[in-house]
Amino acid sequence: MVEPPAASLLTLADIRAAHARIAPFVHRTPILTSSSLDALLGARLFFKCENFQKVGAFKARGAHNAVMSLDEAQARRGVVTHSSGNHGAAVALAARNRGIAAFVVMPETAAAVKKAAVARYGAQVTLCAATLAARESTAQRIMNATGAHFVHPYNDVRVMAGQGTTALELLEDQPDLDVIVCPVGGGGHLGGVAVAAKALSGRIRVVGAEPALADDARRSLRSGTIVAAGDPPTICDGLRSSLGDRSFALIRAHVDDIVTAREETIITAMRLVWEILKILIEPSAAVAVAVLLERALPISAQRVGVILSGGNVDLDRLPW
């Protein structure tokens, strides 16, 4: 495999353009702080609340940038994607905002609340087996039948440009961060965030947070080649994907480290954020707090941006 050169893939200018393009459709999310959590972790934490984002996750950013970038001829035939949930809802909403059709392929195992959200935004949902192969072949079949344009959940520079706007806003509000911690699944969010952060700050560190049960991104970064995720049994249903070649190129070029947390710590972190910040976050977001609880990276007395990537949970199936 020949990797695309990272520098030409995605730039700060792309991310700024994405920010302007999506601004009418997504929230500028707030940053919360907590003296209790600061005391617990011995650092100054700034929580970027993408759980308050449209569709309840950062995915609204990338999906809107991709869908709003389409030319009229492309857009007219609709868009298709596959997703465990948040990206599917995001594409559905973006398509509705553009007034075009959306087709979303979801694994049968996706959380009920996520399936319902996608349908509520007006997309046509097709269920398939919970493997990447099944998702891709099902999406391909729909593309062939409809001519709809495919919007990959992460390995797409338009999507990554949109996700990077999270860091743009975070660093506009808090320019002096020492480090940003961002969950990593397929790597689109982490890649986009890293491009923006490194372009905006000469000294900032960007660290990915990953479930130890799904540490393929960490192993990919260490080995220099993409390690497949398999179907890892982590509670973080948004972080089960393998990296793509484009997201991996950005991560290799710009991310300082990827660290992991155990499942039990992820659940502890999720509950801690609920109880102290009084906000709902999903397990895939909690991993960014869990790595701090496990002291997986040095943050003592530092200013730490923590990206709480989403808040879509099934309240009938809480993990405690």
Added chain:
Amino acid sequence: MVEPPAASLLTLADIRAAHARIAPFVHRTPILTSSSLDALLGARLFFKCENFQKVGAFKARGAHNAVMSLDEAQARRGVVTHSSGNHGAAVALAARNRGIAAFVVMPETAAAVKKAAVARYGAQVTLCAATLAARESTAQRIMNATGAHFVHPYNDVRVMAGQGTTALELLEDQPDLDVIVCPVGGGGHLGGVAVAAKALSGRIRVVGAEPALADDARRSLRSGTIVAAGDPPTICDGLRSSLGDRSFALIRAHVDDIVTAREETIITAMRLVWEILKILIEPSAAVAVAVLLERALPISAQRVGVILSGGNVDLDRLPW
């Protein structure tokens, strides 16, 4: 019973003074909005998020105003109160912030999370039977033994002045509200809010929201005399108190109506806010949304301030 004249009890000036006094110790809480909930209810809703307040509830306001108002000689002997939880935690925190002792009497039935919070803030907790009589006699015994100053959870003008600062902030941020909906238990919050709101706006309506199972405040307002709450079996553990003579005087003078919601609607409203706003609120806060779901007051196309009074819930005992 001779009621105190409402106009001399509490004024906007008292509430402004309270706001300045407590500002170093409490949050100015954010206001959230939701296009989904606006569409569902056919109105423009502004949620004042006292669930994000210190100790997780508006009670931090009144307790800090009372404790910070004490003269040195009074303060030195500490403070005592009785509370199902949030007011106890608030008095404990205020006392810690002033550097004095706090004694908190709590019913054995109080939520574990609330007992733990009070203890965490450094107060000495005394458990008693879950009746008002037991709470009052236990608090009296502690006052006799220690000389500590009693801070009533609601029937105290200093406390009500503090609680009224919620409305001060809400109307500073959103001056054009048509109506404010506020939960009512002992009436300290609703009374303070009503004084502030009516002084700041000539046309605003102030409506109390109460569980139908604990509709003593509604019946009191209708009959013109305080109806005792008994020990109502509502899920809203913060709203089981009877009105006091001072809180009732303010409510009679300034509140337009008190409306009720059923327990099942309160639970539905709580879950709806969790799922859509992605924030934790407790049942005693959810009643303010539940009365809107039940169409218990006219709000069509209006601008509605909804006071989400607290967010302290036991995550091991959710009502769904």
